[in-house]
Amino acid sequence: MNVPPTSTLREGLAVIGRGIKGQPRWFSLAVLGSVVYGVMTSLTAAAIGYVVREAVTPAIAARHVTAGQLWFIGGVMAAVVLTTIVGVIGRRIAGGVAMYNLGAMYRRRVTRQYLRLPLRWHHRHPSGQLLSNANADVEATWNIFAPLPMALGVIVMLVFGIVQMVVVDPWLAVVGLTVFPMLFLANVAFQRAMSPRVTRAQQLRADVSEVAHESFEAALIVKSLGREDHEAERFRAVTHELRDANIEVGRTRGRFDPAIEAIPTVGTLAVLFVGTLRVRSGLLSAAEVVQIAYLFSILAFPVRALGWVLAELPRAVVGWNRVSAVLDATGSMAFGDRSLPTGAASHLQAERLAYAYEIEDEAGDADLNPAVVDVTLDVAPGATVAVVGPTGSGKSTLTNLVMRLVDPDSGAVLVDDVDLREVRHGGVSEVAALVAQQTFMFDDSVRGNITLGAEHGDDAVWRALDVAQGTGFVEKLPQGLDTHVGERGASLSGGQRQRIALARAVIRQPQLLILDDATSAVDPSVEQAILGRLREASSGTTVLVVAYRMATILLADEVVYLEGGRVVDHGSHAQLLGRCVGYERLVTAYAREAAERDAIAADEEVSR
Numbered sequence: 001m002n003v004p005p006t007s008t009l010r011e012g013l014a015v016i017g018r019g020i021k022g023q024p025r026w027f028s029l030a031v032l033g034s035v036v037y038g039v040m041t042s043l044t045a046a047a048i049g050y051v052v053r054e055a056v057t058p059a060i061a062a063r064h065v066t067a068g069q070l071w072f073i074g075g076v077m078a079a080v081v082l083t084t085i086v087g088v089i090g091r092r093i094a095g096g097v098a099m100y101n102l103g104a105m106y107r108r109r110v111t112r113q114y115l116r117l118p119l120r121w122h123h124r125h126p127s128g129q130l131l132s133n134a135n136a137d138v139e140a141t142w143n144i145f146a147p148l149p150m151a152l153g154v155i156v157m158l159v160f161g162i163v164q165m166v167v168v169d170p171w172l173a174v175v176g177l178t179v180f181p182m183l184f185l186a187n188v189a190f191q192r193a194m195s196p197r198v199t200r201a202q203q204l205r206a207d208v209s210e211v212a213h214e215s216f217e218a219a220l221i222v223k224s225l226g227r228e229d230h231e232a233e234r235f236r237a238v239t240h241e242l243r244d245a246n247i248e249v250g251r252t253r254g255r256f257d258p259a260i261e262a263i264p265t266v267g268t269l270a271v272l273f274v275g276t277l278r279v280r281s282g283l284l285s286a287a288e289v290v291q292i293a294y295l296f297s298i299l300a301f302p303v304r305a306l307g308w309v310l311a312e313l314p315r316a317v318v319g320w321n322r323v324s325a326v327l328d329a330t331g332s333m334a335f336g337d338r339s340l341p342t343g344a345a346s347h348l349q350a351e352r353l354a355y356a357y358e359i360e361d362e363a364g365d366a367d368l369n370p371a372v373v374d375v376t377l378d379v380a381p382g383a384t385v386a387v388v389g390p391t392g393s394g395k396s397t398l399t400n401l402v403m404r405l406v407d408p409d410s411g412a413v414l415v416d417d418v419d420l421r422e423v424r425h426g427g428v429s430e431v432a433a434l435v436a437q438q439t440f441m442f443d444d445s446v447r448g449n450i451t452l453g454a455e456h457g458d459d460a461v462w463r464a465l466d467v468a469q470g471t472g473f474v475e476k477l478p479q480g481l482d483t484h485v486g487e488r489g490a491s492l493s494g495g496q497r498q499r500i501a502l503a504r505a506v507i508r509q510p511q512l513l514i515l516d517d518a519t520s521a522v523d524p525s526v527e528q529a530i531l532g533r534l535r536e537a538s539s540g541t542t543v544l545v546v547a548y549r550m551a552t553i554l555l556a557d558e559v560v561y562l563e564g565g566r567v568v569d570h571g572s573h574a575q576l577l578g579r580c581v582g583y584e585r586l587v588t589a590y591a592r593e594a595a596e597r598d599a600i601a602a603d604e605e606v607s608r
């Protein structure tokens with residue numbers, strides 16, 4: 001029964017096969033329940049025929065019902081109905097467990113894969129799309145397991161039904177053999193009509209999720225720039241498209257449903273017509289006709305399950321293709337088995353590092369954007385080196401390379417003479433910590449955000465906060481360390497979030513600390529205090545700091561000046577000032593900005 005295009009059917013069956021392999025026990029139990037249901041439903045017709053023959057017809061003939069006859073009718077029917085109920089419950093529970101287990105299993109796999117895939121892959125995949133992969137697409141893939149056990153049970157019912165008809169009367173069997181293929185053909189037409197519509201609705205569901213995620217993420221920009229109407233319109237357009245697609249799916253279903261459900265009813269009429277003629281000729285009993293007519297009427301509903309499975313196939317295939325694109329994504333990082341030395345500040349070296357981002361050019365073709373070009377660095381153990389450069393000069397990319405969040409296209413990063421690519425999984429973060437430009441807070445307590453689930457006593461947390469100049473504000477929070485910071489730290493200021501992020505790194509006592517503009521939201525005097533404390537507390541720490549302020553730069557032992565991804569010069573601040581024009585211009589601008597800020601602050605102080 002090739003309903004959707006052959007490839008969809010083949011791919012759909014492969015998805016089903018994968019699901020069965022994932023949940024063999026629960027699925028078998030669901031099918032068993034369904035077979036019990038199928039057999040018992042077909043036997044209901046036989047049972048009705050039996051009680052009509054054995055009890056109802058004699059009672060009508062005698063114009064009297066005995067208690068024994070009533071018990072007999074009730075007993076036979078109760079036994080059949082109870083076994084059918086057990087089958088239905090078994091099918092529903094086991095089928096549901098199989099379906100939800102598959103959903104949970106693949107959600108976990110997708111999320112684990114997200115965490116495993118390198119930053120390079122994430123750069124190319126928007127988070128709205130990832131959300132819909134882990135949610136709507138996984139659901140779409142495994143929803144087919146809801147009607148599947150029932151559909152398999154229906155096949156058993158149909159075979160049983162036809163056997164019963166053949167046994168009872170060949171002419172009634174002819175009616176059955178005409179009506180059942182008609183049912184299949186009607187389902188074929190139904191699926192043909194449904195396939196493209198369901199596929200489109202599924203794709204639109206993912207689109208809605210992507211647009212919604214983007215809108216929510218950009219809430220601040222949208223509000224502050226007064227773009228609410230534009231954003232609402234963008235969302236309206238895509239949700240209306242989804243609505244129309246779903247209505248179209250419903251309309252198609254609505255057109256076919258009455259026709260498909262009418263076929264068994266027409267079959268019942270045909271059975272009654274043929275059956276009456278046969279009874280009149282004395283070739284058939286009334287009980288046999290009732291039995292077959294009833295068989296038709298009870299088949300009407302379950303036969304639809306076959307249609308539902310076929311209707312779900314295209315959606316399952318679309319969902320699976322999107323999920324497997326994530327699961328099969330390559331490019332994961334290879335790890336070695338070496339550990340980095342511990343116990344002393346790290347020696348950081350970068351040798352001729354190069355890294356380019358993959359981007360799409362205007363024509364949509366793949367292109368490369370070189371962000372770091374031929375960068376060589378040598379940071380002595382315990383030293384503080386400031387990386388300075390204009391915007392887009394590759395500073396953040398360099399920090400990502402040094403943390404091994406991405407691997408260089410060429411060159412190497414060495415920590416204590418060990419190439420980071422040879423370090424075992426998780427080995428780099430045991431020694432090094434990065435505080436990134438954008439701080440992320442979990443919806444957890446202050447303590448949870450600092451320890452991130454690792455075992456640290458409160459003393460250690462307070463010490464880390466002390467270095468990060470965060471003790472004062474945390475003490476004033478209503479529940480101190482236990483205060484919940486809200487989603488993304490919404491209840492904290494930018495500077496407070498940065499201090500918690502710093503404490504999160506400091507508590508790990510890193511031997512290599514990388515700060516990427518990690519103090520931009522705290523005022524300069526606090527920043528200076530933080531860096532001073534880091535220096536004091538960090539004789540055992542090598543610090544690489546992306547610096548945007550004079551105060552930060554002045555605290556460094558050495559400055560590396562980047563432009564266009566290349567190291568233009570390096571040396572002390574004083575040396576660079578004298579010989580590097582780009583550097584001089586940049587730090588002069590920083591100094592001017594700082595002076596203006598100070599003047600404004602002084603003005604405000606006077607006017608208060």
Ligand SMILES: Nc1ncnc2c1ncn2[C@@H]1O[C@H](COP(=O)(O)OP(=O)(O)OP(=O)(O)O)[C@@H](O)[C@H]1O
Pocket residue numbers: 123357358359369370371389390391392393394395396397398
């Ligand atoms: N995910 C990305 N995909 C493509 N190009 C990127 C990506 N991230 C950064 N780039 C590009 O790489 C170059 C270096 O970016 P990077 O963020 O490292 O600079 P930066 O010096 O840290 O800048 P800033 O001071 O503004 O933070 C820039 O040209 C930038 O456009």
